[in-house]
Amino acid sequence: MSTRPLILPADSHNAQLLSNVHPADWINPRPADRYNLVVIGAGSAGLITAALAAGLGAKVALVERHLMGGDCLNVGCVPSKSLIRAARTITEARSAEQFGLHMPASAEVDFGAVMERMRRIRSQISREDSALRYRDELGVDVFLGDARFTDSDTVEVDGTSLRFRKAVIATGARAALPEIEGLEEAGYLTNESVFELTERPNRLGVIGSGPIGAELAQAFRRLGCEVTVLGRARHILPREDADAAQIVQRRFEHEGIRLIHGCKVEKIDVGETGKRIQLTTEDRKTEILEADAVLVSVGRTPNVEGLNLEGIGVDYDNRRGVHVNDYLQTTNPRIYAAGDIAMAWKFTHAADAAAKIAVQNALFLRTQKLSSLVMPWCTYTDPEVAHVGLYEHEAAKLGIELSTFQVSLKDVNRAVTDSEEEGFVKVHVKKGSDRILGATIVASHAGEMISEVTLAMVNKLGLGAILNTIHPYPTQAEALKRAAGAYARTRATPRVSRFLERFMALRR
């Protein structure tokens, strides 16, 4: 048996979580003679792969060395979104004056209670991913322990051999660590430790301004920390369009987050009054910043180590992870990979979609392709930034001409009534048609709104279909209908307009 992981603090919520995702008294089953599928890693990708395959009648072994549920449940989506929700509520309460509600001056954030709520929610959700559920309800052989390939048809877990016809590597990724002098000695937080906090760090330095850094920076600021974000790029959320990122950035600054762009953190040491972060700014000046805690969020490193991938002919590298073709097949045709270990899209819903592809291709005919997916994503800052399909710069690179229809939330009544006017909906169509090629939404609940565009893209429905769809009034999703309306107006050629005017004149 593997050693039992520790999740801090050791309270009743974490005890409940552990009893679901790594039970202390777990006894690994006696392995089957041969499995249809052995799945390594019980994060989003591995869990869905195992559940689907078992549901289709396959004999499946699922191996997890740490916590079932992987990053998403334990140290990713679930705890971060729980904190973000608490932070949003607190911010709304603080801005309640504008809605006519007077808050007592003594109102303050109970950081410990916010973290406890997060732990309670996480333990509640963990049942879904529990070892017992996978064993008893889904019929999967769950092995807790470290997996390693010993042959092209065998995985070993704590001395037990699992023979398979096909295997799926779903070992995920972990926080990448930048090379910064003194980082190790000074101590730092990553997504793996930040949710263990029970006391608020007064000053938080966030290294990295991508989605994880941005989401947590805003949440911690709203929970009362002084936050500085140190990014190498020219704006936060560097993968998103600058106009979308600008809106979030303005909100961050308004909320008192200090943003330092284009900088490089050189060194960290511990002084008398906290950690001292030494950085070189964009204009090559040296600055020292003090913080009580440093959160590192500079990207993800794939968990490729210890699997003996070399031994079984599976190509990989330490940046991109396991190399797969469009069918998610590795360079060893018996072995597939899904999720963060193999994909640029590092999202739970992407891992889920990839799992479906891997199951189909591994167990049945090799027909499903990763490139056929239309993948949306969302960064859960406030406002949220959601995107699907092509960005303008990508279309330009591909030589595709676009027409873009943009609607400001200032022109959408529901955004005005909610005082949530900072944002926009931007839809790109193929020039001369209403075929949607991409969209970016910046809005309070952009993540909820983007699915309408994704649905349209997947089903090849154009902006015309969105225009013909009745949207309840007043909703912020009406912004999409307005974008469709803007498209429709471009179709009204001067000739058609002249004809209509004459026709109406005759009917007066």
Ligand SMILES: Cc1cc2nc3c(=O)[nH]c(=O)nc-3n(C[C@H](O)[C@H](O)[C@H](O)COP(=O)(O)OP(=O)(O)OC[C@H]3O[C@@H](n4cnc5c(N)ncnc54)[C@H](O)[C@@H]3O)c2cc1C
């Ligand atoms: C802070 C944060 C917030 C996030 N928020 C969101 C969000 O809001 N929405 C979203 O879509 N995505 C979000 N993500 C990304 C999401 O969590 C990941 O994309 C998703 O968890 C990937 O799933 P996976 O199964 O590929 O990998 P993982 O979840 O990492 O699971 C891999 C599992 O494999 C196990 N493992 C590794 N090696 C071995 C081995 N040798 N033997 C046995 N087991 C092994 C690991 O212990 C782990 O449990 C967030 C990530 C972070 C860090």
